Amino acid sequence: MEKEDVVLEVDTLRKTFGGLVATDNASFQVERGTITGLIGPNGAGKSTLFNLITGFYEQDSGAVRVNGADVTNAEPHEVAEHGLIRTFQTPRKLEGMTVREAMLVGPQAQDGESFISLFTNPGKVHDQEKQNLEDAQRILEEFEIGHLATQAATDLSGGQMKLVELARAMLAEPEVLLLDEPVAGVNPTLANKLRDQIARLNEEGVTFCIIEHDMDFIMNLADPIIVLDQGSVLVEGTPDAVRNDDRVIDAYLGG
């Protein structure tokens, strides 16, 4: 793999919680333009990896590079500025917000500058907010959920909320999108819609790294597949190679 084709590099990352080794010198690379699947038994350390990559947890050792830039000790908003955005396994609480308002919480929360520029350049913030509203509506329409914009976010089904989370992440115009279990608890119809949207965005140039428990979903969408077990990379390969690998079968049965 050419160095410039790597958008995300996880380099011997280690993270412990007390005596528990959650991430055990994990190393892998995500190549530009791919949909890379990250699978593994419960507790394998998948979500912890996303938290380390995006600056929500601090590693014990190792490094993370995004587009060649070292983001090892960066804050979440700094990682976002390098073009890497993530969604969470459990959607955020959005009481009292419409879907469109919920969309706008993301970019503001991930932009450390916006609060300061409120004082230094209020005109700019106003323009920015207007632009954000227009972008939010456009993206909701691209996801075929424009009609949900004025609904209370709490009235959405779990599946619709996952779609909104993906749409919201797109507002930041990411190069790399990390999705943590995008179809967990989502009905098959909406799961298909999510898959179509991920495939469309990938065609448009967005690179994905997706944690998912639903094997059919991830094996049909992602290539390569990286298997994590007990905090380390166990196997990496095509869906077919991974499906037929005895080490993977053992990890799931033993896990």
Ligand code: ADP
């Ligand atoms: P996965 O997403 O693969 O199911 P996680 O990354 O959530 O696994 O968890 C890996 C291990 O790290 C688990 O044993 C989990 O209990 C532990 N862990 C994760 N986050 C924390 C935390 N904030 N504090 C203590 N232990 C944690």
Ligand code: MG
């Ligand atoms: Mg998890």
